[in-house]
Structure formats: structure tokens, C-alpha cells
Amino acid sequence: MTTVRVWAPEAIQVELECDGSYLPMDRGADGWWSLDTERLVHGSDYAFRVDGNGPFPDPRSAWQPQGVHGPSRWLDHSRFAWNDAGWQAPPLAAAVIQEIHVGTFTPEGRFDGVIDRLDHLVELGITHLELMPVAEFPGARGWGYDGVDLYAPHHAYGGPDGLKRLVDACHRRGIAVLLDVVYNHLGPDGNYLAQFGPYFTDHYQTPWGDAVNLDGPDSNSVRRFFIDNALMWLRDYHIDGLRIDAVHAIVDTSAIHFLEQLATEVQRLEGELGRHLVVIAENDRNDPRVAWPVEAGGYGLDAQWNEDFHHALHALLTGESDGYYADFGRLADLARVLTRGLAYDGRYSRYRRRIHGRPASDLPGRRFIGCLQNHDQIGNRPNGERISHLLSPGLLKIGAALVMTSPFVPMLFQGEEWAAQTPFLYFTDHTDADLGRAVTEGRQREFAAFSRDTDGIPDPQSRETFERSRLNWGERERERHAGILRWYRSLIALRRSHPAFGDDRLDAVEASFDEAGRWLMMRRPGLLVACNLQPAPQRLECPAAADLHTLLQSDAGIVVGPDRLDLPGESVVILEQERSAMPALPTFHVEGVTQ
Template sequence: MTRVTVWAPQAERVALECAGERFPMARREGDWWAVDTPALTHGVDYAFRVDDRGPFPDPRSPWQPQGVHGPSRWLEHSRFHWNDAGWRAPPLASAVIMEIHVGTFTPAGTFDAVIDRLDHLARLGITHIELMPVAEFPGDRGWGYDGTSLFAPHHALGGPDGLKRLVDACHRRGLAVLLDVVYNHLGPDGNYLGQFGPYFTDTYSTPWGDAVNLDGPDSDEVRRFVLDNARMWLRDYHFDGLRLDAVHAIVDTSATHLLEALADEVRHLETQTGRPLALIAESDANDPRLIRPVEVGGYSLDAQWNEDFHHALHALLTGESQGYFADFGRLEHLARVLTRGFALDGCYSRYRRRAHGRPASDVPGRRFVGCLQNHDQIGNRATGERSSHLLSHGLLKVGAALVLTSPFIPLLFQGEEWAASTPFLYFTDHRDADLAAAVCQGRREEFAGFGHDPARIPDPQATETFERSRLDWDEPLQAPHADILEWHRTLIRLRHSRAALAEDRLDRLRVEFDESRRWLLLLRPDLVVACNLAARPQTLTLPPEASHLSLHLRSEPDIRLDHTGLRLPAEAVAVLAGPDTPQD
């Protein structure tokens, strides 16, 4: 006998449909409706009727094999055999993360196909992979940020068992797995939650859709919906942590913010499972309260993406100054991020035309995730250019060195490690013709405002746009990609082996730079990263505390260290270090 429940506080009648029958449900405590039936077993499709409307998929559907508009399928998680008993994720503080979009990571675009490439990631030195959202979204291809069935792994990627096989395989290879989840909104196509209850509110809005009702009438069960979703991914799919999308767009005026409640929920789950679990926020608010302890007014998340680090590094290397890059572009901005956590920590933002951020210089570097590239910063460009399309070979190496020797947790985006030539474009597969047309037109109008020819903006709905974004796995063996791959592998090996790179107290880092000559030194005890961003060679005089260091790693063979100083060719980087002092 299977008990089936669904929350529908405003309904007069609710019925379960499965196996060709309809079963009236009874209202229980808290406006939950329930029915016991022998008809619903593992693999059987079902749906609900609410006040004779529908049928609708289950708001907590574990499986949507026919997509967002189809019936749900009952799933018994206990039927899957795991092989990761005793698994414990490596500490987040020592992580090197690879962000992956499952659909474009391999030609097949499935969870199982990712397994075939895990050895590449392990050899590279990756410790954690971070999957872009995999909850059921419209169609067969997309980024995943317009998901509507939040409890169901996407059918086209391989469904529940495919995802479990991937996580299990990662753990067997020593790789932790993080999942990107979206709790600030749901997509419009296939979103039936409003048929069941007040999951959304018009009190607030988001740029992407209706805001989730986290603090209005009947919001307790909506909050529980979100918290249970997070627990499911961590408990039933054995994920090692969650990346929380755009938390600055989660509006919650409750005394206990959803993020604080989520952190508390996950800490309890850690105790129950005996596994370390991580919560990483994405936010552009530059607010360290996200990662400060509850005892001092924070939310106790484990880390947050550091947007300032990306913006400072990207603007410096590319010279771009449009949009939010207007606040960056000088060496002093990068130096400020490296030593203070944020460049904008309460000071004036030209882009926003107001003060932005809060001080974070006391926050350890391991609480921030830093990158040169991620899905947003590539895919939200008009034509999906990677850094490899924008930078010289030399500056790519400089950028990689600064990411992988920074005090922050480094993150790479799939293919970045070999300077992939394939773009990462914005693509969708909406089956609603009006929505598809609106998305395409909106994107063309957006970039026309930046001077792009609308006719040259790839159509998000076109299959070709998706196919162009797939990685080419022949490239890592070819020049010049193989050289960039070996550079990343060497830098990651350095990061894992050098105790100096485990130091994440920002007050123990020092940055020297010359804005006009475009050189920068990142100084730690027993290790110096020297960068020449100029288009001409130059000799740098090292500070006295670096006099005992020797040349350990260089991006170009003609880099020299002698009594006259460190000679760097144009657009080059070197790492100077003392005797090996391995990390504990």
C-alpha cells in the first residue's frame, strides 16, 4: 500500500489518477491531501486533479519521463544500489571545482556519458564537479535555470538513475559533486505549482519570473518545499553540496531567512549522514553576511561566488569596460579583491551610481569562489565567446595562474582547461511557440542595445545553437590546446602541493603593482606570483623577502631570474617558491 500526499490549501476536491483509475483524496492536517492505494508502485505514472482541473504532475514529482507537461512517475529511491559507502568529500577549502553543463559536456549529452570523461577531470586535479541545474525543464535542451519540476532529474539527461550512476561514479574516483539549484523563481513553461497552492507572490518580482512566496500567507509549506528539495538532492542523490543560484533575488522578510534555515537544515543532515555537505551562494550583492556565522548575524553558508574577482580579472585582461566592468579594469581593483575580499566593499560603484557592498577583509579566502570564466560570463555574451576567443595565449596563462594561485577556491568552466574553441551559447527548447518567440526576440533586442547586429545573434531555439556549444574532445590533444591543458594541470598540481597556497588569510597576502608598466606581484610567505600583462618584456625587481626564492614555474621558456631581477617576456607569468613544503 502506497500513501500519496499533496499540499493544496485552497482546493475543495483533489483526486489521484493512476493505472487508469481515479482515487479521491481526503484533506488532512495542514491542508495536505492523502490517499492510500496499492495501484501506485515504482515505475507507475500518476497525476492529480484539483477541483476537476488537470491532470497535473505532482509538485514534488520525482520523475518526469515525458517532460514537464506529462504525468509524474513514482520512484522508490531505495531500489538503487550505491557503491560509495564511507565516502567523504574533500574539504571545500582545498577544492578545485569544474563547472559542467551535462548536455554539452559530451556528444551524447547524458549523465552516463559524463562518466566516460571523469578520468580526464581526475588526472587534471579537479576535486569537485559542479553540475548546472538538472531539474526537469522544458524540452530536451537548455541551461536548466527555468526548471519547473524541481524534484525530478531531467529525462533527456538520463533521469533519476542516470544521475545516481554519475554521482556514484564520481565518488569512486574521489570526485565530490555539487549541484546548482534555483530557488529564486521557477520557469513559466510547465509550471503547475500555482494550480495547487500559493507558491508564488506578486509582492516581489524577479527578472526571470514570479517570485517564490517565502514570507506571505501559507508560506510555511512553500519554505518546506524548498528545504525538502535541498535535502532530497543531498540525501537521496548523495550530492556533496549545493550551489544556490542568484540568492540576491531571494526575497524573504521572515525573522529567519530561508538561507539561514537552509544552512541549519543541512547541518542537521550532516549529523545524520556523517558526511560533510557544502552550501555555496551566488550573489552580486557583495554581502559577507551570507558566509558569516549565525552568531554574528550571518547565514552560515560555506562559501559564495566572488563576482568582483571575476570582473576585476576579466576587465584587466580584456580591457572591456561595458556594463558592470565599468567599475574595474585597473590593477588596483584586482589587488583590492585579493587583499580585501571585494573591490566594492561599501565604496561607490560607477555602474550602479551608488555605494555597493560591505567590508570582507576579515573573511578567509576559502569562503569565496573565484574564476575567470563561468557559464554566465560566457553564455550571456552575444555570441558566447570564451576567454580563449578574447585573449592571447600568454594572457590566458596569466589569467589561469591568478585563478589557481589566488586565496579563493578556484573554479573552471568545462573546456577552459584546454582553451576550448567552441563557444557556450544561450539555448532553449521551449515548446510554447509564443514563449519561444519572445525569448528569441528579447535576446536580439537586448544585444542590439549594445551595438550588435540582431541578425547575428544566435537563435536560442535553434538546435544548431545547442550543437555549437558542445565540447570537441579531440582538441585537448592538439596544439595549442595541449599546451594550455598542461599549464592548467601543472598549476593545479602546484596548488595541491604547496602549503603557501593553502594560506587564505587575506591580511597575510601582499600585492605590489605598477599601473603604468602593467606588472603585478602576488606575495605570500615562501611564494610569489609575478605577472607581466604588458605587450613588452620587462625586468622586475623583487622585494627583499623574495630573495631566497627560486624560479619554480614559468609560462614561457625565456623567463629568467638572476642578480638583475626577474626577466619576463610580454604577457607572461612566473611562480617563485622556496623549498617544497607540502600541504598537510
């Protein structure tokens, strides 16, 4: 017998549709309906009728082989044979993460296609593979942030077994797997949750859809829906950690916030499974309390994406000042992030026109994920330009070096390691013509202020937009790309092997710079990183430079003298301490503040 359950607290009648029959279900406590039946076995299709309406997919469907509008298919997780007994993920403090989109990472666009490229990630030195959302979303292609069947791996990627094969293969090669999940909203297309119960609330709003009911009437079961989803990925799919999308859009006024409950239950599961598990947040508020321990009044998550680090680095290297980049662009901003964790930690933001953030210097670097680019920062540009489209090779190497030598956990986006020239565009595949048209027109309105030629903005609904975003793996063989790949491999190898990177105390990082001269020196215990961001060569004072040993340099013309560093234009050098003391860094006064 199989027991099937569904939560529908306001329903008068719920029926299970299976094998051409409608079977009445019994109402139990707290609005849960259940039925014991022999008809539901692994591979059986089924759906629910609620008060005569439907059929609707199971809100907790683990398998949607016909997409968001089709029936659910019963899944027996015990049938899969795992080969990762004894696996332990590397600690986040020692991680090098690569974020990928399964559909564009390989020509196949499936979980099995990713398996075929794992050797590349191993050779690169990646320790953690982060998947953009894979929960069932409408159509065959999309970013995944409009998912609606949160328990079901996307059918076009290979479904439940495909994801399990990928995780199993990653673990056999020593790579941990992180999964991006969305708990602040669900997409509109194929979203049938409201047919079952009060999953959403109109008390709050999100930019992307109805807010989730986490603190209103009947919210206990809604919270359980999302918490159980998180635990399912970690338990049944052997995922090693979750990245929670836009936690600033999760509104919960309960005494125990949803994120705190999530972190607590993940820690409990960690003890049960005997595996290291992590939870990472995307947090637009610059609020370090997300990563504070629960005992200190925080939510207890392991880390958060450091948007200030990305923005400071991007604006400095590209000179862009549109939107939120208006708050950045100076070396002082980058130096502040490197030494204090955030640039806006209680400072006034011109872009937001208010005080933004909270001090975070009490956190170690391992609590922040730092990157030169990610899916948002590329795909939310009108034409999906990567950082390699915007920078010279010299500046690109400087950016990569600062990410890899920062006190933060480094993250790459797919293809970054070889300066991929394929864009990463925003794409969708809505079958609802009106919704598809609305997405296309919304994209044009969004970028109308940046370009008069809105007709030139790629249509998210076009298959060509998706195809253009696929990685071209053949680029790696061309010298310009091969040179960048060698640089990334060297940086990652240094990051993973040098003992200095084990010390991620922010108060142990020093930074000196000259805004006019466009140079920056960053010192960490045992290491010195010197960057010349201007096109012309320049000499930097560096007392006792002769006592330093060069670990990596981006330009053969770099000269380390007795008391100086001669840096060609747009170059960077990483030096190691050989004796007991590192040279003192020059001190400059910028806007009346000693940096």
C-alpha cells in the first residue's frame, strides 16, 4: 500500500485521480487529506481534484515528466543506487565555487551533459558546483527562478534520476554540489498551489509575484512546505548545500524567522546524516545578521553573497556608473570591502538615497561569497555581456587575481575561466502567449532608458536567445582563451595550496592605494598583492621587497626590486613573505580619511 497525502485546509472534497479512476480521500487533522492505495507505485501518473476542480499536479510532486501542466508521477527515491558512501564536502572556507546553468553549460543541456565536463572542473580546481534552480519551471528553457513544482527536478534536464547521477558523479570526483532554491515567490505559469490552500498572502509584495504566507493564518503548513523542500534536496538528492535566492524578499514577522528555522533544521539533518551541509543567502540588505549565530541574534546561515565586493570590483575595472554602480568606482570602495567585509555598512548610499547596511567586520571572510561575475550581473544586462566583453586581458587578470586572493570564498560563473565570448542572456519558454508577450515587452521597457534601440534587445521568448547563451567549449583551444584559462588554473592552485589563505580574518587584511595613480596593494598574513590598473607602467614603493618571493605574475615585465615594484600597465603580482616581517604599506589620505 502507498499512502498519499495532500494539504487542502479549505477544501470540502479531495479526490486522487489515478489509473483512470477518481478515489475519494479522507480529511485528517490540520487540513491534510490522505489515502492508502495499491494503485500508486513507482512510475504511476496521478493528480488531485479539489472540490470538483482540476486535475492539478501534486504540490509536492517529485516528478513532472510532462511539465508544469501535466500529471505528477510517483517517485520511489529508494530505487536509486548511490555510490558516494562516506562522502564529505570540503569546508566552505576552503571552497572554490563554480556557478552553472544546466541548460546552457553543455550542448546537451542536461544533467548528464554536465557529468561529461566534470574532468574540466577537477583540472580547474573547483571544489563546489553550484546549480542555478532546477525545480520544474514552465517550458523547456529558462533561468529557473519562476519554478512552480519545487520538489521536482526539471524534466528537460533529465528529471530526478538525472540529478542524482550528476550529484553522485560529482562526489566521486571530489566535487560538492550546491543548489540554488527560490523561497520568496513562485512563478505564475503552472502555479496551482492556490487551488489547494493559502500558500500566498496579499499583506506583502515581491517584485516577481505573490509573497509567500509565512506568518499568517495556516502558515505553519506553508512553512513546512518550504522547509521540507530544503531538507529533501539535502537528504534525497545528497545535495551538499543550498543558496537561498533573495532572502530580503522573504517577509516573516514570526518570533522565529523562517531563515532561522531553516538553518536550525538543516543543522539537525547534518547531524542525522553525518555530512557537512551549508546554507548560503543572497541578501540585498547588507545585513550580516543573516550569518550571525542564532545565539547572537542572527539567523545562523553559513554565508551570503557579497554584492558590494562584486559592485566595487566591477565599477572600478569597467568605469560603469549606471544604477547601483553609482555608489562605487573608487579604489577606496574596494579597499573598504576587503578590510571590513562591506562597502556600505551603515554608510549613506547615493543610489538608495539613505543609509544602507550594517557593520560586518566581526565576520570572517568565509561568511561571504565573492565573485567577478554571476548569472545576475551578466544576464540582467541588455545584451548579456560578460566581464570578458568589457575588459582588456590585463584588467581581466587583475579582477580574477583579486577575487582569488581576497579573504572571501571565490566563485566563478561558467566559462569565466577561459573568458568565454558567448553571452548569457535572459530567456524563457512560456507557452501562455499573453504571458510570453508580457515578458518580452517588460524586458524592452526595462532597458529603454539605456538604449533607444529596444528592438535590438534579445527577445527572452526566442529560442535563439537561449541558443546564443550556450557555452562554446571549443574556445578553450584558442590562445587568447587558453592563456586566461592557464591564469585561472594557477590562481586556483595557489588559493588551494598556500597556507596563507587559511587565515580569513578581515582585521588581518590591509589595503593601500592611490586613486589618481590607479594602483592598489593588499596585504594578508604572508602575502602581498600589488595591482597597477592604469595602462601606463609605474613604480611602487615597497620597502624590503627583496625579501619577498614572487608566486604569480600576470606580466613577464614585472620587476621586484630591493625596495620597489615595477609594474607594467594593467598588471598584477602576488608575492610571498620569505622572512619574519612584511614590508609596511604606503599610507595615503583620501578625502580626509587614512586608508
